[in-house]
Amino acid sequence: MNYPWPEAGTPLDQVVTPMPVIDEDRLAANIAKAQAYFNQHGKAFRPHIKTHKIAAVARQQLAAGAVGINCQKVSEAEVFADAGFEDILITYNILGAAKLKRLRELHERVARLSVVADSEAVVQGLAATFDPAKPLAVLVECDTGGKRCGVQTPEAAAILAQKIAAAPGLRFAGILTYPAIGGAAAVETFIVRTMELLAAKGMDCPIRSNGGSPDLFSAHLVPSATEHRAGTYVYNDRSMVRSGHCTTDDLAMHILATVVSKPAPDRAILDAGSKALTSDLLGFSDYGMIEGFEGARIVSLSEEHATVDLKDCRIAFPDVGQMVKIVPNHTCVVSNLFDRMVFHRNGIVTRVEIVDARGTVW
Amino acid sequence: MNYPWPEAGTPLDQVVTPMPVIDEDRLAANIAKAQAYFNQHGKAFRPHIKTHKIAAVARQQLAAGAVGINCQKVSEAEVFADAGFEDILITYNILGAAKLKRLRELHERVARLSVVADSEAVVQGLAATFDPAKPLAVLVECDTGGKRCGVQTPEAAAILAQKIAAAPGLRFAGILTYPAIGGAAAVETFIVRTMELLAAKGMDCPIRSNGGSPDLFSAHLVPSATEHRAGTYVYNDRSMVRSGHCTTDDLAMHILATVVSKPAPDRAILDAGSKALTSDLLGFSDYGMIEGFEGARIVSLSEEHATVDLKDCRIAFPDVGQMVKIVPNHTCVVSNLFDRMVFHRNGIVTRVEIVDARGTVW
Numbered sequence: 001m002n003y004p005w006p007e008a009g010t011p012l013d014q015v016v017t018p019m020p021v022i023d024e025d026r027l028a029a030n031i032a033k034a035q036a037y038f039n040q041h042g043k044a045f046r047p048h049i050k051t052h053k054i055a056a057v058a059r060q061q062l063a064a065g066a067v068g069i070n071c072q073k074v075s076e077a078e079v080f081a082d083a084g085f086e087d088i089l090i091t092y093n094i095l096g097a098a099k100l101k102r103l104r105e106l107h108e109r110v111a112r113l114s115v116v117a118d119s120e121a122v123v124q125g126l127a128a129t130f131d132p133a134k135p136l137a138v139l140v141e142c143d144t145g146g147k148r149c150g151v152q153t154p155e156a157a158a159i160l161a162q163k164i165a166a167a168p169g170l171r172f173a174g175i176l177t178y179p180a181i182g183g184a185a186a187v188e189t190f191i192v193r194t195m196e197l198l199a200a201k202g203m204d205c206p207i208r209s210n211g212g213s214p215d216l217f218s219a220h221l222v223p224s225a226t227e228h229r230a231g232t233y234v235y236n237d238r239s240m241v242r243s244g245h246c247t248t249d250d251l252a253m254h255i256l257a258t259v260v261s262k263p264a265p266d267r268a269i270l271d272a273g274s275k276a277l278t279s280d281l282l283g284f285s286d287y288g289m290i291e292g293f294e295g296a297r298i299v300s301l302s303e304e305h306a307t308v309d310l311k312d313c314r315i316a317f318p319d320v321g322q323m324v325k326i327v328p329n330h331t332c333v334v335s336n337l338f339d340r341m342v343f344h345r346n347g348i349v350t351r352v353e354i355v356d357a358r359g360t361v362w
Numbered sequence: 363m364n365y366p367w368p369e370a371g372t373p374l375d376q377v378v379t380p381m382p383v384i385d386e387d388r389l390a391a392n393i394a395k396a397q398a399y400f401n402q403h404g405k406a407f408r409p410h411i412k413t414h415k416i417a418a419v420a421r422q423q424l425a426a427g428a429v430g431i432n433c434q435k436v437s438e439a440e441v442f443a444d445a446g447f448e449d450i451l452i453t454y455n456i457l458g459a460a461k462l463k464r465l466r467e468l469h470e471r472v473a474r475l476s477v478v479a480d481s482e483a484v485v486q487g488l489a490a491t492f493d494p495a496k497p498l499a500v501l502v503e504c505d506t507g508g509k510r511c512g513v514q515t516p517e518a519a520a521i522l523a524q525k526i527a528a529a530p531g532l533r534f535a536g537i538l539t540y541p542a543i544g545g546a547a548a549v550e551t552f553i554v555r556t557m558e559l560l561a562a563k564g565m566d567c568p569i570r571s572n573g574g575s576p577d578l579f580s581a582h583l584v585p586s587a588t589e590h591r592a593g594t595y596v597y598n599d600r601s602m603v604r605s606g607h608c609t610t611d612d613l614a615m616h617i618l619a620t621v622v623s624k625p626a627p628d629r630a631i632l633d634a635g636s637k638a639l640t641s642d643l644l645g646f647s648d649y650g651m652i653e654g655f656e657g658a659r660i661v662s663l664s665e666e667h668a669t670v671d672l673k674d675c676r677i678a679f680p681d682v683g684q685m686v687k688i689v690p691n692h693t694c695v696v697s698n699l700f701d702r703m704v705f706h707r708n709g710i711v712t713r714v715e716i717v718d719a720r721g722t723v724w
Contacts, residue, residue, distance in 0.1 A: 002437050003724055004460055016460050016724045050665060072666045075364050092633075092666065093622040095683045098366055098378045118623055121682040148667055149623040149631050260455040261480055261511040269511050271454075275698055275723045279641040303412060303694060304434045304454065304723065305510055320483040321457045332665060336637055337698070339721060359701060361637045361666065362365055362378045 005340050010349040013323060015342065017258040018272035020334050022235065024345045026252035028060070034216060034233050035064040041220045046070050046089060046209070048231030051332045053357035054341060055083035057234065068112065070211075070229045074102050075360035077110070083356060086111040089209075091141070091176065091229070093122045093149060099362070100129040107136055116141040116176055118150050123163050123170070130169030137173035138164045139207060144190045145180035154190055158197035165203065174207030174226075181214045181243065184221035191224040214243035235331040238289050239282045248327070254291065255326040255334065257306065259318050268296070268317055270306040272326060277301060278333040289327040293317060298326070367702050372711040375685060377704065379620040380634035382696050384597065386707045388614035390422070396578060396595050397426040403582045408432050408451060408571070410593030413694045415719035416703060417445035419596065430474065432573075432591045436464050437722035439472070445718060448473040451571075453503070453538065453591070455484045455511065461724070462491040469498055478503040478538050480512050485525050485532070492531030499535035500526045501569060506552045507542035516552055520559035527565060536569030536588075543576045543605065546583035553586040576605035597693040600651050601644045610689070616653065617688040617696065619668065621680050630658070630679055632668040634688060639663060640695040651689040655679060660688070 006015045015021070038045040047061040048070040058069050058080065068087025071077040077088050088110050094103050107113050107130065114137035117123045123138070130136040140157045143150030151157045157175055165172040175194055179187045191208050198205050210222050211229035219228045232239075235253040236246045257272035277288050279301060287298040287306065295312035306326075310317055318324055328334050335341065336358055343350045368377045377383070400407035409423040410432040420431055420442065430449025433439040439450050450472050456465050469475050469492065476499035479485045485500070492498040502519045505512030513519045519537055527534040537556055541549045553570045560567050572587035575594035581587065594601075597615040598608045619634035639650050641663060649660040649668065657674035668688075672679055680686055690696050697703065698720055705712045 002440055002722065004464075016458070018723055078364055093682070095620060095622060096378070102366075118625060119682050122622075125683070143625055147629070148625075148664065148669060150625055152626060258457055260457060260484075263480060263505055263510075263512055264514060267509070271724075273723075274640070274642065274695060275721075278636070279643070279695075280636065281641070302510065303698070307510060320455070320481050321487070333636060333641075336665070337721065337723070359637075359699065360364065361380055361635075361699070362633075 003339065005352045006342060006349045008349050008351060012256060012344055012347045012349065015256060015349070017256050017323060018276035019256045019342060020276070020338060021254055021256060022341055022343045023252045024343050024350050026250060027057070027234065030234055030236060030250060030252060031061055031064050034230070035066065037217055038219070038228060039065060043219060043225065044227040046227055046229045047234065048072070048229050049076070049080060049357065051231035051234050051335060052341070053335050053355045054353045055080065055356050056353050058085065061234070067227070070231070073360055073362060074099050074106065075362045076357045077106055078102065079357040079360060081106055081110050088113050090115045091178070092116065093118060095122060095125055100125055104129050107134065113137070114139060114173055117160065117164065120160070120163060123160065123167065127167035127170055132168040135169050135171040137171050139174050139176040139209065140164070142175050142177045142190055142194070144177045144187045145183045146178045147180070148178060150177065154193035154197055157194045158201065161198060161203060162201065172203065174205050174209065176209040178211045181212065184215065184218055187222045188224055191222070195224065213240060214245050216245060232331060237331040238284065238327050238329045251327055253328060253331045253334065255288070255328055257324055257326055259320050259322050259324065262317070262320055266309060266311045268308040268310055270308060270324065271304065272306050273304040274301040275303045275337060276334070277306065277326065277328055278330065278337065280330040280333050282329045284329050288329055291325040291327060293324070365701065367714045368704060368711045370711050370713060374618060374706055374709045374711065377618060377711070379618050379685060380638035381618045381704060382638070382700060383616055383618060384703055384705045385614045386705050386712050388612060389419070389596065392596055392598060392612060392614060393423055393426050396592070397428065399579055400581070400590060401427060405581060405587065406589040408589055408591045409596065410434070410591050411438070411442060411719065413593035413596050413697060414703070415697050415717045416715045417442065417718050418715050420447065423596070429589070435722055435724060436461050436468065437724045438719045439468055440464065441719040441722060443468055443472050450475050452477045453540070454478065455480060457484060457487055462487055466491050469496065475499070476501060476535055479522065479526065482522070482525060485522065485529065489529035489532055494530040497531050497533040500532050501536045501538040501571065502526070504537050504539045504552055504556070506539045506549045507545045508540045509542070510540060512539065516555035516559055519556045520563065523560060523565060524563065534565065536567050536571065538571040540573045541577070543574065546577065546580055550584045550586055553584070557586065575602060576607050578607060594693060599693040600646065600689050600691045613689055615690060615693045615696065617650070617690055619686055619688055621682050621684050621686065624679070624682055628671060628673045630670040630672055632670060632686065633666065634668050635666040636663040637665045637699060638696070639668065639688065639690055640692065640699065642692040642695050644691045646691050650691055653687040653689060655686070
């Protein structure tokens with residue numbers, strides 16, 4: 001990408017737009033606050049790197065005390081293995097000869113690699129790929145109400161755990177869930193029951209991994225969980241403010257955009273479209289929040305334009321050529337659209353990091 | 363991106379998923395059919411490269427008879443200038459010192475470069491950048507009902523045209539619109555009235571550029587337009603089928619995905635999430651169409667997962683590990699997520715092209 005990335009020392013009002021920018025102090029505070037919480041409650045914390053996709057930021061998370069990192073795909077894990085990370089959990093069902101081959105290669109060079117499975121088909125593929133000389137750690141993914149992947153009952157979890165334990169090349173490492181928001185009680189019940197069933201078979205369940213940023217500071221409500229995974233907490237976004245996880249003072253990512261047209265009294269057009277903000281609504285009815293201009297609503301996006309409805313905005317909106325700051329609905333997806341990410345402190349650029357794992361979808 | 367891109371000759375059932383693929387025959391047919399239509403009606407055709415972002419595909423469009431290309435941002439135009447394209451229209455208000463400097467550099471090396479403006483602020487920036495030795499061609503962007511950018515009335519268009527004509531470094535080249543779907547009559551009225559106003563001032567309006575894929579084959583309903591611009595027609599997508607522009611036999615892009623989980627009888631999970639399909643709904647209530655499985659609805663996306671509701675699907679859905687083909691709601695945004703694009707003929711890979719202008723948002 002031929003972006004004119006700014007030098008360190010550049011004031012943000014001189015950068016080219018659209019440009020996502022990360023506030024260093026808020027980033028550091030978000031990392032420290034979450035880690036302090038997990039330290040206090042005696043739980044391991046494993047950040048999901050999908051939010052930033054940047055090795056340097058993951059190193060900040062490890063330096064603060066995280067036990068390792070969470071990736072979603074083999075390709076993402078490869079990027080972080082290349083960057084020297086030694087404890088990687090891939091929370092995905094890995095299927096097919098090509099991916100299993102790459103997973104095996106990854107296992108050769110990552111000290112502590114683990115994956116998940118929620119079906120016999122996935123366990124069979126893993127079992128056929130790994131051997132007892134260096135078994136792969138596998139967790140059973142459980143659906144505790146999130147309604148995505150995962151076995152549906154503790155009974156099914158226990159049965160799949162036994163299949164993993166019975167495969168010579170695999171090691172049953174525990175259970176994992178990505179719960180519904182507010183689902184602490186359901187997670188606790190599921191974990192406790194699964195552990196009982198496993199104990200009855202003489203099996204241990206060393207790792208009980210829970211996840212999610214919206215409920216991060218409620219992780220202690222799941223006492224049986226040993227570990228928590230979260231991604232979005234590192235930058236935060238509009239959806240995190242809505243969930244009560246943070247305030248607007250904790251928002252580390254903004255997208256800088258320029259007003260390129262004010263064609264009618266009730267309409268402004270910004271140069272940040274779906275290629276900068278993405279179309280993720282996450283339940284909102286508009287595509288981001290323009291800081292300082294209450295009532296100005298981003299009602300539609302095309303690839304390179306945001307259409308702002310000014311009808312309910314009582315504050316004089318910036319003129320053509322002026323800049324605005326947008327809080328994205330969802331940070332993680334913005335990171336995937338840019339080759340580099342610009343960091344700043346008090347509006348002065350501090351560094352520009354390559355988004356190492358951008359585009360790693362396989 | 364560490365994607366294991368397939369070699370030519372690879373069958374599509376052996377590629378790694380998620381993977382968007384382009385059908386060569388349908389691509390060629392879409393290009394030929396649109397160009398034949400414009401030839402028949404005596405209008406210039408200027409494809410918008412945003413849909414594919416690939417120089418090799420733009421060359422196919424020029425070889426078929428297109429007069430030049432349409433880009434949306436300076437950075438996109440730079441990529442195509444680097445690839446040797448000599449007639450580029452940038453349909454965007456270009457503002458700010460950094461972008462104007464790059465636009466001037468582009469003008470030095472592109473034989474026929476033109477841009478648009480819809481306000482005095484934009485014209486002033488352009489006027490201060492270019493000089494009479496090599497004036498820049500500028501079209502007035504008009505809002506004929508699309509409600510994005512553009513002057514609101516023919517009177518305002520004529521006034522802005524005069525300002526452009528009065529700037530020594532600029533040349534008034536005509537008018538341009540990106541209309542609402544079905545807006546032919548409004549476009550024709552706007553163009554005719556603007557030409558009358560300009561004629562009364564002794565001004566010519568050589569280019570009258572209309573646009574859009576959904577109404578591409580209705581372009582003859584705007585007889586006063588000299589040129590048409592369209593992007594999506596080249597691949598087509600679910601929204602183009604809905605608009606009546608094409609049938610499912612004209613869909614050149616599919617996204618191949620693998621079933622990674624069937625956790626419950628009414629739910630399947632695919633490995634193509636918003637990082638492969640984007641969250642663009644374009645008015646649909648689900649995130650793409652799974653070919654051959656009517657009633658199977660992609661009801662939600664997270665970054666790496668599509669959740670498929672099977673409740674209303676009467677056909678046995680593929681098992682974990684098997685592949686499905688998804689018709690995306692919107693092709694252009696998918697192109698922006700992948701570093702390369704895989705082309706095939708009858709399911710055998712023919713070539714893998716770099717998506718040259720991926721991520722060019724500034």
